[in-house]
Amino acid sequence: MDKLIRPVFTLELNYKLVPGLVTIGKYDGTHPCLTAATTADKVLIHSPHRKNANITGRIIWSESNREIATLNINQSITALSAGILLPEDEKDILIVGTETHILAYHVHDNKDVFYKECPDGVRAITMGTFKDSKAQIVMVGGNSSVHGYDHEGNEIFWTAVGDVVTSMILMDYNKDGSNELVVSSEDFNIRIFKGDQIIAEHVETEVVTGLAVLPENRFAYSVSNGTVGVYEQDVRLWRVKSKHFAISMQNYDLLGQGSTQLITGWSNGKIDCRSTKTGEVLFKDTMTAGVAGVVEGDYRSVGKTDVICASSEGEVRGYTTTKSLSTPPGAGLEQDTVRELLARKQALILELKHYENNSKYNENAMNQMESYESDGVIPANTRLQIGIATSEEKSKNNKVEIYVSTNNSTIIKAVVIFAEGIFKGETHVVHPPQSKLSSDILIPLFIPRDTPVDIHIKALVGYAHSIQFHVFEITRQLPRFSMYTLLETSTKKAESYVEFKINERLQRICMWINQNFLLPSDIEVDSGSHLPMRLKCLRDGSELMMTFDISGRTVFYTENMSLAADLVQSLTMFLKIESLESKASFLKEEENLNTCMEKLTEIQDARLRLGTDVADRLGQIRALVIRAEDSRLNDIEEMPKYYNELRLLNKELISSYNIRLHNYNEGLETMKSINSIIQRASRLRVGPNSASMINYCRLAIKNNNTDGLLKIIRTGEM
Numbered sequence: 001m002d003k004l005i006r007p008v009f010t011l012e013l014n015y016k017l018v019p020g021l022v023t024i025g026k027y028d029g030t031h032p033c034l035t036a037a038t039t040a041d042k043v044l045i046h047s048p049h050r051k052n053a054n055i056t057g058r059i060i061w062s063e064s065n066r067e068i069a070t071l072n073i074n075q076s077i078t079a080l081s082a083g084i085l086l087p088e089d090e091k092d093i094l095i096v097g098t099e100t101h102i103l104a105y106h107v108h109d110n111k112d113v114f115y116k117e118c119p120d121g122v123r124a125i126t127m128g129t130f131k132d133s134k135a136q137i138v139m140v141g142g143n144s145s146v147h148g149y150d151h152e153g154n155e156i157f158w159t160a161v162g163d164v165v166t167s168m169i170l171m172d173y174n175k176d177g178s179n180e181l182v183v184s185s186e187d188f189n190i191r192i193f194k195g196d197q198i199i200a201e202h203v204e205t206e207v208v209t210g211l212a213v214l215p216e217n218r219f220a221y222s223v224s225n226g227t228v229g230v231y232e233q234d235v236r237l238w239r240v241k242s243k244h245f246a247i248s249m250q251n252y253d254l255l256g257q258g259s260t261q262l263i264t265g266w267s268n269g270k271i272d273c274r275s276t277k278t279g280e281v282l283f284k285d286t287m288t289a290g291v292a293g294v295v296e297g298d299y300r301s302v303g304k305t306d307v308i309c310a311s312s313e314g315e316v317r318g319y320t321t322t323k324s325l326s327t328p329p330g331a332g333l334e335q336d337t338v339r340e341l342l343a344r345k346q347a348l349i350l351e352l353k354h355y356e357n358n359s360k361y362n363e364n365a366m367n368q369m370e371s372y373e374s375d376g377v378i379p380a381n382t383r384l385q386i387g388i389a390t391s392e393e394k395s396k397n398n399k400v401e402i403y404v405s406t407n408n409s410t411i412i413k414a415v416v417i418f419a420e421g422i423f424k425g426e427t428h429v430v431h432p433p434q435s436k437l438s439s440d441i442l443i444p445l446f447i448p449r450d451t452p453v454d455i456h457i458k459a460l461v462g463y464a465h466s467i468q469f470h471v472f473e474i475t476r477q478l479p480r481f482s483m484y485t486l487l488e489t490s491t492k493k494a495e496s497y498v499e500f501k502i503n504e505r506l507q508r509i510c511m512w513i514n515q516n517f518l519l520p521s522d523i524e525v526d527s528g529s530h531l532p533m534r535l536k537c538l539r540d541g542s543e544l545m546m547t548f549d550i551s552g553r554t555v556f557y558t559e560n561m562s563l564a565a566d567l568v569q570s571l572t573m574f575l576k577i578e579s580l581e582s583k584a585s586f587l588k589e590e591e592n593l594n595t596c597m598e599k600l601t602e603i604q605d606a607r608l609r610l611g612t613d614v615a616d617r618l619g620q621i622r623a624l625v626i627r628a629e630d631s632r633l634n635d636i637e638e639m640p641k642y643y644n645e646l647r648l649l650n651k652e653l654i655s656s657y658n659i660r661l662h663n664y665n666e667g668l669e670t671m672k673s674i675n676s677i678i679q680r681a682s683r684l685r686v687g688p689n690s691a692s693m694i695n696y697c698r699l700a701i702k703n704n705n706t707d708g709l710l711k712i713i714r715t716g717e718m
Helices: 331-359 366-374 506-516 561-574 587-634 639-682 688-702 706-715
Strands: 009-012 017-025 033-038 042-046 059-061 068-072 077-084 092-098 101-106 111-117 124-130 133-141 145-149 155-160 165-171 180-185 189-194 197-203 208-214 218-223 227-232 235-241 246-252 261-266 270-275 281-286 291-297 306-311 315-319 384-391 399-406 411-418 427-430 440-445 453-462 470-478 484-486 497-501 530-537 543-549 553-557 582-585
Touching: 017 092, 017 246, 017 306, 033 077, 033 291, 033 306, 042 092, 077 124, 077 133, 092 124, 101 133, 124 165, 133 155, 133 165, 145 165, 155 639, 155 688, 180 208, 189 208, 197 688, 208 246, 218 246, 218 261, 227 261, 246 291, 261 291, 261 306, 270 291, 384 453, 384 470, 399 411, 399 453, 411 440, 427 440, 497 561, 506 530, 506 561, 553 561, 561 582, 561 639, 582 706, 587 639, 587 706, 639 688, 639 706, 688 706
Parallel strands: 017 077, 017 291, 165 208
Antiparallel strands: 009 315, 017 033, 033 042, 042 068, 059 068, 077 092, 092 101, 101 111, 124 133, 133 145, 145 155, 165 180, 180 189, 189 197, 208 218, 218 227, 227 235, 246 261, 261 270, 270 281, 291 306, 306 315, 384 399, 399 440, 411 427, 411 453, 453 470, 484 530, 497 553, 497 582, 530 543, 543 553
16 A cells, blocks of 8 residues: 555755654644754744745744744754634744743744743643633643643643653543643653543553544554554553654544544654554655654645655655545445454464364374374363462562463463563563473562553463464453552551541442452451451552541551552542542651752742842953953053953853752752642542642742641642
């Protein structure tokens, strides 16, 4: 199929582009212009339909190429986006993010719409409608938070994320007709915000680097380990993994099937087109350098959009749907069905061939036992049995153990386990030496985080001298809190806790425990009105105590706030509780927060002092330059003295700059720690209570009210 698709246009920008920082905008309201960040801290704007050659201002038009203009930013560009922002204006506005500021720039009128300082930095930008606002909002993701700005630069939205934001999109996630905000961050999470509330979370195995909106309420995501996949609400439709990593994703109907495909640009220059439903590759091409971005626009002014791919070396290719590839409605579904049936046919033919090879040994089997075993023929009633349990050893390597065995004298030659986030490379192979082959095998697993894990087990079963082996496949899901084992006695319960009240029967609580913990046997409610649970974490040896009363009072005792938050979210999701308030006391987190707030105050004071010192030195420099110039004309012997003083002042300015840079980076880390604690504390509540708690915390931070902030984290209220 790739032979039928060729670029409809190619061009060379002759600029090196920054991967991931490519967008497209209609800055005159009609003609799309490819826009990208260059390695020289400039924004490049390619205008193939440029008419006005006399535009002046911040934009500088190239003398060698009349279609290219550059916008000097003079700071490292970290994010780039374009879209309609101003009310009653159809012209797109360019949004440029740097480490410290965000610029909304009107390219057509060559003027700033707004320019704002972003103390939390700018890592990702998206534009659209959100919450109750019908006007366009610029959503800015920083080092640990998300801010929303209107067209005047006023902050109208803020929420804590807890880690560095990597990508954001606005889309109708839950099919309610309005946009939700989908945010990915470096803590491996994809969070979905409905207004101020988190309505869903997806946890991946590594950092999610990109998000893209797809039709039918789906979205695509890319991971730093080379994975690309598609979600439809909480269901992952598919995922694939490559040794390279995805730079940019765009939905576009390249094959004329009436439904869009996912176009992905990769770090090695590969471009592929995949079915959004199955992930099957339908088209491939390769650029001469790594892909910098993939966008969509009517670049040829033919009334039909093209998908445009730009490389990091400045090569641009445009692809479009060709008539030769267009198919009648419904043909795409027929092709998918035929392709699926052919794949199943090939698998069945291969399986039948193996059975035919083995069946010839069924006759006279008793006289040819050695040949019978060597060719892999095993009893028809052979079954593979799986047992999963926690193991607590005296050593520190406490793990979850998977026990695999057969029900007869056959041996297990090897076991292959596929699982996300447990093994490096997602695959673990256990291959005992020939002398230790037996009918059972014990495999220890270490689960690094509290997330449900699907494990796919493939076991090769046969005899010790077999040449061919039967492959048994079994899939099991490890519960979310697998790395916790029951304690018969506890030394003492933790001082930190979260407490709340729920109206639910203890039998339902038992169902949640049995479903989410790996216990030797199911927990049942006795005749009493109190259900205590004492557990130990196999990762660090910390203890967890959960108490449930028939009155609904529930308390989780643990020093780990993240664990407490995970338990609250898991329980409320299981019980379908949409609103929950709680009281909490986590002394270590409160001490950390108090320390961070004091440190933040010191950093802010130091920043003001350093700014004043710089202003004073600049005044001294101006005076010395004038004196030095006067000396050059009137008394040249005095001139070296002034220039020597200038040299010393310059050294002081450089030293001051390094101190300010260190101060700024320290401030970012401190703010990130504060936002991380706030985000964890918000997950101790559910629904409106969680959202209002974050807003209260924001006010307390603005007012530098540490005591108020601690009270909010404890009670969820001002």
